[in-house]
Every structure is written in C-alpha cells, then in structure tokens.
Amino acid sequence: MLNEKTIFILKPDMQNNKLIFDYFVKLLKINKLTVYKKERTIFTENMIHEMWPQYIGDVISTRMLHNYLSNKVIIIIYITGRQAIKKSLKIKYKIRSRFAVSPIQNCLHCPSNNIEYIYDRNVLKGEKQEISYSNKKCPYQDRERYSKVTEKNFLRIADRLWIELSQNKNYFDYYYFVNKNKLHFQYQLVLVENESYVYDLSNNYVASVIYNIIPNLNILSIYLCIMNTISNGESILVSSNDYETLVKYKQELEKRYLLGKVIESATRNS
Missing domain, CATH: 3.30.70.141 (Nucleoside diphosphate kinase-like domain)
Structure with a gap:
C-alpha cells in the first residue's frame, strides 16, 4: 500500500x-x-x-x-x-x-x-478555492421568523461565551452549570441531532426557532444546548412538570425541521 x-x-x-x-x-x-x-x-x-x-x-x-x-x-x-x-x-x-x-x-x-x-x-x-461545503441556509418560509433574533444579539452571546471559555472553563462543564436546574422537573424536552433532513440548518436558525417557540429560554442557554447536541447527539432543551406543553413544543419544533423527544427525568426517577 x-x-x-x-x-x-x-x-x-x-x-x-x-x-x-x-x-x-x-x-x-x-x-x-x-x-x-x-x-x-x-x-x-x-x-x-x-x-x-x-x-x-x-x-x-x-x-x-x-x-x-x-x-x-x-x-x-x-x-x-x-x-x-x-x-x-x-x-x-x-x-x-x-x-x-x-x-x-x-x-x-x-x-x-x-x-x-x-x-x-x-x-x-493562499490559493483561491471553490468552497467544498454547502453553506447552511434556513428554509425560505422561515426567514421572517428567523430574522427576529438580531445579529447583534448573537454577537453579544458569542463574546460572553468566549470570555467564559477563555477563563479555562470547560465548555461541557459550563453547559451543565448553566442548565443544572433543568434536572429538577418530571419531564424533559430533549433536542436530538438529525442529519436526515434535506436542509442544512445553521445554528443561528436553530437557535432562533427555539427562541421563538419556547419563550422562557435565553439565547445563551439555547446555543449551549445546540453545541452539546452536536457533540453528544442530544441534549436537554427544557424541563417541566407539564407533559402536554413539552409535547406541544416538540411538535412546533418539528414543523421547523428540528427533532426532539419528551422523556421522563432520570434524576426524578432515581
């Protein structure tokens, strides 16, 4: 060989x-x-x-x-x-x-x-290249909803996250610190990585959709969840004792090409 x-x-x-x-x-x-x-x-x-x-x-x-x-x-x-x-x-x-x-x-x-x-x-x-990856674009019908989260908001979160990580904090430890309260409810809505969709969704699009569907989440928490999902295949998005509300959120996410599942909290069961 x-x-x-x-x-x-x-x-x-x-x-x-x-x-x-x-x-x-x-x-x-x-x-x-x-x-x-x-x-x-x-x-x-x-x-x-x-x-x-x-x-x-x-x-x-x-x-x-x-x-x-x-x-x-x-x-x-x-x-x-x-x-x-x-x-x-x-x-x-x-x-x-x-x-x-x-x-x-x-x-x-x-x-x-x-x-x-x-x-x-x-x-x-230094040679000019034809980009070998497809750019990530949100679906046309969701551009208006997607634009509700401004670039300024995203940049502010990026700089805040970078400051945290620059202080020698592990990203995954920081994720669990920010989201530790999600473990104390009976049910969890879990965001699941799904590569089967035709659309190659940008993280901006995913964060914007979640932000507009689940009003009590902030962009930092959402983005940490997205990146943890990319790394580990799935991640807890939101928790509640209200099962029906989480199912409704899941259905709304799926309309926007995002995959989720509602599970019973392992912490509550143990």
Missing part, C-alpha cells in the same frame, strides 16, 4: 500545552507516521472562512473561531505514511476526546479524506 500525505493544523490551545503536544508526538510514533515538513502561518479571517465554510451563516461560531484563530500563529505539520488520513483521524479523535475544551477550542484539525486534504493544503498556500 502506497504512502499517503495529510496535514495537521495545531491550534493555539494545543501549541501552548506541552502535555497535549507530547501525546500527539507519541501517537504519531505509534501509528508510524512521519513528519516531513513543518511551517508556521498566520490565519486571516478570510482563511478561516475558506477552511471552515460550514460555519458561514452561523454568527456565534464564526465569531468564536475568529477570537480563537484570527491573526494567531498556527503550526502546520505535514505527515506521510501508510493510511495516513485514516490514522490521523483516529489521532484527532483521541486528542479531542481527552483535551478539547469546547467544540470550537478543540486542539487540532486534519482532513477527513484526500479531497479535503488537497482543499486545505491549497487554502494554506
């Missing part, structure tokens, strides 16, 4: 942590992957948009990515070896599962296939 080539982009939280970097080097040796080139580059906002176009239209994630990477020195590691792409994905998963602070602050990036490798490599070279 011929050797493959791929790259690792080492993000600031990994560069500044010797424990993570040493673990990365150890995993490269275990997987018999060879570093044949290293370089440093400064990520511009345009490079961020091209490297992660799936966040276009997601104001909060884009703002946090800019805070995290924009105008920062980034280390690029060029790798070669048998099944380099497959092995690098396993390395990325191991490091992120152990050290990632949040879905944004996640230590490192590597391509998932050869097409993405070529795309990422060319972005790093």
Whole structure:
C-alpha cells in the first residue's frame, strides 16, 4: 500500500500545552507516521472562512473561531505514511476526546479524506478555492421568523461565551452549570441531532426557532444546548412538570425541521 500525505493544523490551545503536544508526538510514533515538513502561518479571517465554510451563516461560531484563530500563529505539520488520513483521524479523535475544551477550542484539525486534504493544503498556500461545503441556509418560509433574533444579539452571546471559555472553563462543564436546574422537573424536552433532513440548518436558525417557540429560554442557554447536541447527539432543551406543553413544543419544533423527544427525568426517577 502506497504512502499517503495529510496535514495537521495545531491550534493555539494545543501549541501552548506541552502535555497535549507530547501525546500527539507519541501517537504519531505509534501509528508510524512521519513528519516531513513543518511551517508556521498566520490565519486571516478570510482563511478561516475558506477552511471552515460550514460555519458561514452561523454568527456565534464564526465569531468564536475568529477570537480563537484570527491573526494567531498556527503550526502546520505535514505527515506521510501508510493510511495516513485514516490514522490521523483516529489521532484527532483521541486528542479531542481527552483535551478539547469546547467544540470550537478543540486542539487540532486534519482532513477527513484526500479531497479535503488537497482543499486545505491549497487554502494554506493562499490559493483561491471553490468552497467544498454547502453553506447552511434556513428554509425560505422561515426567514421572517428567523430574522427576529438580531445579529447583534448573537454577537453579544458569542463574546460572553468566549470570555467564559477563555477563563479555562470547560465548555461541557459550563453547559451543565448553566442548565443544572433543568434536572429538577418530571419531564424533559430533549433536542436530538438529525442529519436526515434535506436542509442544512445553521445554528443561528436553530437557535432562533427555539427562541421563538419556547419563550422562557435565553439565547445563551439555547446555543449551549445546540453545541452539546452536536457533540453528544442530544441534549436537554427544557424541563417541566407539564407533559402536554413539552409535547406541544416538540411538535412546533418539528414543523421547523428540528427533532426532539419528551422523556421522563432520570434524576426524578432515581
């Protein structure tokens, strides 16, 4: 089997942590992957948009990515070896599962296939790329409802969340801190990740729909729930002793292409 080539982009939280970097080097040796080139580059906002176009239209994630990477020195590691792409994905998963602070602050990036490798490599070279991901757009019939939450509101939440995470708080610990009171009711409405819909929904759209359907939730709590759902497959959205109201919320969410389920609280049962 011929050797493959791929790259690792080492993000600031990994560069500044010797424990993570040493673990990365150890995993490269275990997987018999060879570093044949290293370089440093400064990520511009345009490079961020091209490297992660799936966040276009997601104001909060884009703002946090800019805070995290924009105008920062980034280390690029060029790798070669048998099944380099497959092995690098396993390395990325191991490091992120152990050290990632949040879905944004996640230590490192590597391509998932050869097409993405070529795309990422060319972005790093400064070559103009045709975006390889579809932009996330909300369905036409919901644009008026979606626009009720302003970009200013989203940016305010993004900056607040970034401040919290910059104080060395783990995203998932912060999520449970903000939402701890949801465990004290009999029933829970759980937001469930669903990739079967035709629409590729932006996080902005999802947050706006939830905000308009469930009036007692704030945008920060909603966004934390969305990101936790992306990471873990599902997340508690709201709790209540009123089962019928939660079922009604669930039905309204499904009309807007969001998937949920109403369950009995495990905490109450235990």
